[in-house]
Every structure is written in C-alpha cells, then in structure tokens.
Amino acid sequence: MPSKQILVGIVGVGLVGSELVSQILSIPAARNPFKIVFLASSTKVLYAPVVDADPAKWKAALAASTEAVDLKALGSYLRTLVAQQRGEGVVGRAVIVDNTSAESVAGMYAEWIGQGVSVVTPNKKGFSGDRGVWEGILRAAEGEGAGRWLNESTVGAGLPVINTLREMVGSGDRVRKIEGVFSGTMSYIFNEWSGKGVEKKKFSDVVRVAREKGYTEPHPADDLNGADVARKLTILARTIGARRGCRCLGSYRDVQTQSLIPKALEGEGSGDVFVSRLGEFDEEFERLREEAEREGSVLRFVGVVDVEKGVVKAGLEKYPVSHPFATSLGGSDNIIMFHTERYSPRPLIVQGAGAGAAVTAMGVLGDLLKLV
Amino acid sequence: MPSKQILVGIVGVGLVGSELVSQILSIPAARNPFKIVFLASSTKVLYAPVVDADPAKWKAALAASTEAVDLKALGSYLRTLVAQQRGEGVVGRAVIVDNTSAESVAGMYAEWIGQGVSVVTPNKKGFSGDRGVWEGILRAAEGEGAGRWLNESTVGAGLPVINTLREMVGSGDRVRKIEGVFSGTMSYIFNEWSGKGVEKKKFSDVVRVAREKGYTEPHPADDLNGADVARKLTILARTIGARRGCRCLGSYRDVQTQSLIPKALEGEGSGDVFVSRLGEFDEEFERLREEAEREGSVLRFVGVVDVEKGVVKAGLEKYPVSHPFATSLGGSDNIIMFHTERYSPRPLIVQGAGAGAAVTAMGVLGDLLKLV
Numbered sequence: 001m002p003s004k005q006i007l008v009g010i011v012g013v014g015l016v017g018s019e020l021v022s023q024i025l026s027i028p029a030a031r032n033p034f035k036i037v038f039l040a041s042s043t044k045v046l047y048a049p050v051v052d053a054d055p056a057k058w059k060a061a062l063a064a065s066t067e068a069v070d071l072k073a074l075g076s077y078l079r080t081l082v083a084q085q086r087g088e089g090v091v092g093r094a095v096i097v098d099n100t101s102a103e104s105v106a107g108m109y110a111e112w113i114g115q116g117v118s119v120v121t122p123n124k125k126g127f128s129g130d131r132g133v134w135e136g137i138l139r140a141a142e143g144e145g146a147g148r149w150l151n152e153s154t155v156g157a158g159l160p161v162i163n164t165l166r167e168m169v170g171s172g173d174r175v176r177k178i179e180g181v182f183s184g185t186m187s188y189i190f191n192e193w194s195g196k197g198v199e200k201k202k203f204s205d206v207v208r209v210a211r212e213k214g215y216t217e218p219h220p221a222d223d224l225n226g227a228d229v230a231r232k233l234t235i236l237a238r239t240i241g242a243r244r245g246c247r248c249l250g251s252y253r254d255v256q257t258q259s260l261i262p263k264a265l266e267g268e269g270s271g272d273v274f275v276s277r278l279g280e281f282d283e284e285f286e287r288l289r290e291e292a293e294r295e296g297s298v299l300r301f302v303g304v305v306d307v308e309k310g311v312v313k314a315g316l317e318k319y320p321v322s323h324p325f326a327t328s329l330g331g332s333d334n335i336i337m338f339h340t341e342r343y344s345p346r347p348l349i350v351q352g353a354g355a356g357a358a359v360t361a362m363g364v365l366g367d368l369l370k371l372v
Numbered sequence: 373m374p375s376k377q378i379l380v381g382i383v384g385v386g387l388v389g390s391e392l393v394s395q396i397l398s399i400p401a402a403r404n405p406f407k408i409v410f411l412a413s414s415t416k417v418l419y420a421p422v423v424d425a426d427p428a429k430w431k432a433a434l435a436a437s438t439e440a441v442d443l444k445a446l447g448s449y450l451r452t453l454v455a456q457q458r459g460e461g462v463v464g465r466a467v468i469v470d471n472t473s474a475e476s477v478a479g480m481y482a483e484w485i486g487q488g489v490s491v492v493t494p495n496k497k498g499f500s501g502d503r504g505v506w507e508g509i510l511r512a513a514e515g516e517g518a519g520r521w522l523n524e525s526t527v528g529a530g531l532p533v534i535n536t537l538r539e540m541v542g543s544g545d546r547v548r549k550i551e552g553v554f555s556g557t558m559s560y561i562f563n564e565w566s567g568k569g570v571e572k573k574k575f576s577d578v579v580r581v582a583r584e585k586g587y588t589e590p591h592p593a594d595d596l597n598g599a600d601v602a603r604k605l606t607i608l609a610r611t612i613g614a615r616r617g618c619r620c621l622g623s624y625r626d627v628q629t630q631s632l633i634p635k636a637l638e639g640e641g642s643g644d645v646f647v648s649r650l651g652e653f654d655e656e657f658e659r660l661r662e663e664a665e666r667e668g669s670v671l672r673f674v675g676v677v678d679v680e681k682g683v684v685k686a687g688l689e690k691y692p693v694s695h696p697f698a699t700s701l702g703g704s705d706n707i708i709m710f711h712t713e714r715y716s717p718r719p720l721i722v723q724g725a726g727a728g729a730a731v732t733a734m735g736v737l738g739d740l741l742k743l744v
Contacts, residue, residue, distance in 0.1 A: 023543050023544050026543075026544035027542070027544070158539075158714070158720075159720065160532035160535070160536050160722070163532070163535075164532050167530075167734065167737070167738035167741060168734070170399070170737075170738075170741055171395050171398075171399075171733075171734045171737040171738060171741070172395050172398035172399070173734060322699070324696075324699075324700045327694070327696075327699050327700065328696045328699065328700055328721075330718055331717075331718050333718055338724075342530070342725075342728075342730045342731050342734060343724050343725060343731070345703075346702055346703050346705055346724065346725060347724065348530075348531065348722075348723070348724035348725075349700075349721070349722070349723040349724060350532070350720075350721070350722055350723075351720070351721040351722075351723075352710075352715050352718065352719065352720035352721060353714075353715060353718060353720075356714075358545075358714045359714050359715070361543075362539065362540070362543045362545060362714060365539075365542075365543040366539035366542075366543060369539060369542055369543070370742070
C-alpha cells in the first residue's frame with residue numbers, strides 16, 4: 001500500500017461514475033494511490049465496496065444495499081477514516097467525487113471541504129449557480145486544514161482548459177478574451193448544418209438525428225436554451241476573477257444568452273412533441289444560415305468571456321469559412337481560444353471531444369492525480 | 373509566510389530565468405509560496421538574494437558575487453535549508469529550476485532528486501540524451517523521500533503538452549500517435565514559405581529573415597538539423613513508454629531525423645557563411661515546394677511518435693491545404709495532435725506559441741505551482 005493513500009468516495013455511478021471506477025482500477029496496484037471507500041447512487045450507498053474488474057459485481061452489491069444516502073453522513077464517514085489512518089501513521093487524504101449533476105450534492109461542497117475532504121467533480125452546478133454557493137466553496141477552501149476542489153472536467157471534459165487557465169492567471173498572465181465552442185451538442189448540430197461543402201439539411205432534421213444518436217439531452221430544449229454554455233462561461237469568468245477578488249456574475253443567468261428555442265415552443269414539456277414541432281420553424285433557421293452563407297460565413301453557437309469589454313455572452317455568431325471554428329471543427333468537438341497578454345497576437349487553442357463518459361472520467365481522474 | 377513554503381534555487385538567469393523571477397514576484401506576497409534562495413549564472417552564484425521588482429538590482433548583486441558556481445554545493449545548500457525549516461516546524465520543500473540548456477546541469481538532476489530536491493526545467497538535455505541519464509533520473513525519483521521532476525516546458529513551452537500526455541497515460545488511455553509541429557523556428561520558416569496564398573520567396577531569404585528576427589539559433593543549422601525536434605519527440609516517446617516499463621530510444625539520435633542542411637554545408641562552422649551560402653541550394657528547396665503545390669499540399673517540418681508502428685521520426689511532410697497544419701498555423705505556433713483510444717477518430721489538439729521567454733517561464737512556473 002502506498003504510504004500516501006487517497007480515500008475516494010464516489011457519488012453518482014452512471015456512465016461517468018462507472019467509467020471512473022474502471023479507470024481507477026486500471027492503475028497497477030503497486031502504484032495505485034486510490035482506495036474507493038464508498039459508492040453512492042441517488043438513493044443508496046455501499047460502504048467499503050469490493051471493487052474488481054467486473055463492474056456487474058459492485059453494481060449488484062450497491063443495488064442490494066439497504067443503506068440510504070445521507071450526504072452529510074458521507075463527509076463524516078471519510079473524516080473518521082482519515083483520522084483512523086493518521087493514528088496508524090499513514091498520511092491519509094480523502095476526496096469525494098461528484099459525478100451527478102445534482103444541485104443538492106453541489107450544495108454540500110463547502111461543508112465537505114471545510115471538514116478537510118477534497119471535492120473533484122464534472123458537476124457545473126456548484127460553480128455556476130448563485131454566487132453565494134460559489135463564495136461559500138472559496139471561503140471553505142481557505143480554512144486551516146481544508147480540502148481542495150478541482151473541476152477541470154466541468155468545461156471541455158478531459159481537455160486541459162481549467163488548469164491551463166488557472167496556470168495562466170496564477171503566473172500573472174492577463175486574459176483578454178476566451179472564445180469557443182463549449183457544447184458538444186451545439187458543435188455537432190452546427191457542424192452538420194452550416195459549413196463549406198456541408199450537405200443542405202433542415203435544422204429540425206439535424207436536431208432529431210442528434211437526439212436519436214444520444215448527442216442531446218432527452219429534451220433537446222435543455223441544449224438549445226444555451227444554459228449549458230452559460231454555466232461553462234460562468235465557471236471560466238469566475239476562475240479568472242477569483243484571483244483578483246472579483247466575484248463577478250450573480251449566476252449563469254447573468255450571462256447574455258441567446259436561446260435557440262422558438263418562442264412558440266418555450267415551456268413545451270415533452271421532448272417528443274418539441275422535436276416533432278421544431279420543423280415548423282425550419283424556415284426561420286434557414287434564413288439565418290443563408291444570410292451567413294451569402295457573407296461567406298458559417299454559423300456557430302459560441303461562448304465569449306470578454307474581460308476587456310466586461311461582457312460574457314453565449315449565442316449564434318458568424319465566422320468566415322477560413323476561421324478555425326469553420327475549418328477545423330468536426331464531430332462534437334469543443335474548441336477553446338485563449339487570447340492573453342502572453343498568447344498574443346495568436347491565441348492558445350485547445351480542441352477535441354468535449355463530452356462523453358471516457359474523456360469526462362479522464363478529466364476527473366486527472367484531477368484526482370493532482371491530489372497525489 | 374505561508375506554512376508550506378517552497379525554496380527555489382534558480383540556475384540560469386538569461387531571458388527565461390529573468391522572466392521567471394519577475395513572474396514569481398508577481399504573485400501577491402500573502403499567498404506566494406515561493407522563496408528564491410539562490411540565483412546562479414554559468415559562472416557565479418548569489419545566495420540569499422534580495423529580489424525585488426527592479427531586476428537591475430539582483431543582476432548587479434549577482435555580477436558582484438565572488439562565489440563560483442559549484443553544482444554539487446547547490447544541492448547540499450538546499451538540503452541544509454530544508455532541514456533547518458523542518459527544525460522550526462515548517463514543512464519545507466526545495467526545488468532547483470534549471471533554465472540553462474547545459475548538459476552539465478542536466479547531469480546533476482539524479483543526484484539532486486535523490487537528495488530530496490525537486491527539479492523543474494525547460495532544458496531538454498536530461499530527458500532526451502543518453503538513456504542512462506534518463507534512467508538515472510527515473511530511478512532517483514523512485515527513492516524514499518526523493519524529489520520530483522517536472523518538465524512541461526521542454527515541449528511547446530507553456531502549452532499544456534507533457535501534463536496532458538501524463539494524465540492520458542496515467543488514467544489508462546492508449547496513445548496511438550502524436551503528430552505535430554514542435555519547433556517554433558521551423559513553424560515560422562514553413563508558414564512563410566509554403567502555403568495557400570503565401571507570397572513566393574526564396575528559402576534562403578526566409579531563413580535569413582528568421583535569423584535577423586532572432587527566431588533561429590545564432591547558427592541556423594542548429595535548427596535546420598532537426599535535432600531540437602528529435603529531442604522533443606524523445607521526451608514524448610519516453611513519457612509514454614516510462615509507464616509501461618519501456619525505456620525506448622537510446623537517445624534523440626535514434627530518432628529518424630531528416631536534416632535540412634545541404635550536404636555541402638554540413639560542418640560549416642560560421643552562421644554568417646552558412647546563411648550567405650544557403651542561397652546556392654534554393655532551387656533544390658523550390659523543387660520540393662513545387663512538387664507539394666502540384667499535389668495541392670504544403671510542406672511542414674513535423675515530428676511523429678507513432679506508437680502503433682513503433683516509429684519516431686522528424687522531417688518534411690506534405691499536408692493538404694485543408695489540413696490544420698496548413699490552415700490554422702501562423703507565426704511561430706506549435707501544434708500538437710494526440711491520437712488516442714479515447715480521442716478517436718478525432719484527435720485532441722493543442723496549439724499556440726511554442727517558444728519565447730514569457731510563455732516558457734509560464735510553463736516553468738506552472739510546474740512550480742504543481743509542487744505546492
């Protein structure tokens with residue numbers, strides 16, 4: 001057993017959580033610093049699980065558990081284990097990985113961190129919601145013996161985005177503007193629909209196919225409303241601002257966000273109805289596409305954090321067909337351009353798959369490795 | 373003073389070293405974990421320097437120092453300081469930053485690391501030279517109480533390349549191929565000389581201008597021989613291989629490297645003569661360029677680590693005008709594509725300035741921040 005063991009509690013065992021468990025197990029035992037000490041679904045928790053190469057076993061054991069999830073108890077459990085280890089002379093550290101997208105779990109971060117338990121998560125809620133929650137996390141992490149928080153996989157999944165930004169800001173670079181395609185879903189939709197040499201399709205058809213392929217949320221309005229991009233921009237803006245004492249943006253709702261949901265379909269509760277009625281608005285979308293095409297441009301749904309102008313916005317923009325957002329994007333790639341004092345006049349660019357269980361879990365494990 | 377202070381000794385105080393000192397000083401004192409405990413040039417060392425916002429002061433003090441550099445003594449000095457701190461109840465850590473490109477300094481890494489002193493460096497020599505030196509560093513770092521080594525800025529300067537690769541490999545992703553433009557100098561030369569819509573110029577003129585702008589080494593043959601790229605590829609290949617117990621590549625000389633130095637100019641000792649005679653070979657270069665152009669391609673000097681084929685090579689390659697190496701490169705940008713099991717079929721791409729004091733120092737400081 002490595003002398004610096006890290007105890008890992010995992011909340012959320014869906015696609016990302018299961019993939020994370022197998023990635024952790026893929027590290028050779030002799031140099032594996034991680035010990036999984038609990039697994040929790042939305043309703044049940046399994047303490048001290050026996051986790052081996054066959055995921056069916058721990059899933060069955062979790063399903064058979066009679067222990068209900070109590071988020072407060074999870075933190076105390078880890079604290080007790082760390083204290084025990086310390087008594088045995090082992091420098092222990094504990095971390096909770098939150099693979100959910102639940103507001104309730106995010107609401108626990110400050111308490112856990114204050115208890116010395118670190119938090120690693122792809123869940124955007126705690127960092128992009130009301131400023132009070134975010135400030136609570138920052139304050140908790142400043143305390144003596146507090147845990148840390150790492151959220152690389154909240155933006156761009158496994159792509160090196162947050163850490164790159166943290167190192168820029170931490171080393172005194174000045175960020176002028178961050179601009180990018182931050183939603184894998186929006187990327188796929190617009191790469192399929194607007195571009196040089198792209199076959200002409202109806203907007204509603206592209207959305208329908210994206211949904212069938214599992215690239216959208218069950219209700220595509222949850223992608224088309226732009227909120228996912230607004231949350232990611234809020235995280236970036238706060239990552240820049242935190243170092244300067246700025247607590248900018250009350251929440252992701254303060255981002256100037258252009259929703260692509262037609263007015264008449266706002267509030268439509270059924271994803272099926274939404275998709276079948278979206279075709280009524282194809283002509284409106286087509287007009288936008290043709291307007292861009294006439295200008296030699298393509299349409300992309302982008303996010304911008306413009307530090308110099310003090311603007312944070314998400315929406316449709318036109319880019320010339322020679323622009324990287326037009327030429328080099330494909331599939332459901334994200335692309336992020338950092339314009340800074342040091343990366344000027346040419347930006348630092350990161351591009352690649354920005355969604356999917358394997359790359360998201362990799363981003364989470366990358367953060368866990370930073371705690372070693 | 374933060375309770376977890378990191379003592380930093382700096383060897384090499386040229387452009388990168390000076391920039392690093394000012395970046396360290398730019399961190400607000402209240403949360404600055406770094407204390408610079410010595411500064412060393414190639415001949416002199418200044419212990420316990422007074423370092424403030426005016427670099428002229430510490431430079432003058434170093435110039436006035438009568439203490440000669442003794443690389444062995446630098447390690448012992450740091451070890452003593454750490455022991456003193458420990459006596460005072462402070463968890464101290466010490467690191468030597470090597471901003472030189474000296475083989476002699478790289479030869480000390482294993483000893484320093486074995487003494488518990490970490491090493492952070494943009495110097496490629498220790499990781500790309502003879503396998504024995506590299507293996508010595510790995511072995512030293514495995515010892516009880518050993519220091520760590522971080523070399524993000526050896527490839528792509530401040531771009532997130534090595535750490536991205538380490539996290540991929542460490543989390544169980546399988547790298548299939550890394551392909552990129554790794555030399556800022558080669559990037560500039562070929563971006564200026566071969567591309568869609570690029571003004572037709574003589575190869576020798578482009579090299580001459582690059583030299584006048586300070587983009588090449590004083591002797592351009594040191595760029596055109598491809599050794600810089602071969603060294604970077606060696607570092608990447610070893611970063612992939614180290615985790616699998618593979619110690620592939622005896623040294624960077626084992627990389628299949630295409631030199632762009634005309635046979636008749638090999639061994640020409642004078643950079644001035646080299647540049648003035650390079651024009652004699654413009655026709656040869658022009659033939660290559662035209663051949664690529666006829667195929668609708670551009671020429672780029674690229675490096676490839678092909679894990680599946682077991683090939684590591686550096687040289688000229690043709691890319692279609694629509695390829696990112698043709699469309700999206702500019703200035704002296706580096707671009708690196710990671711093709712892996714998880715990033716497939718589309719690669720993870722990192723692009724941006726891959727040389728220059730500010731971004732190189734940022735890469736070094738980023739590594740220092742990882743030690744905190």
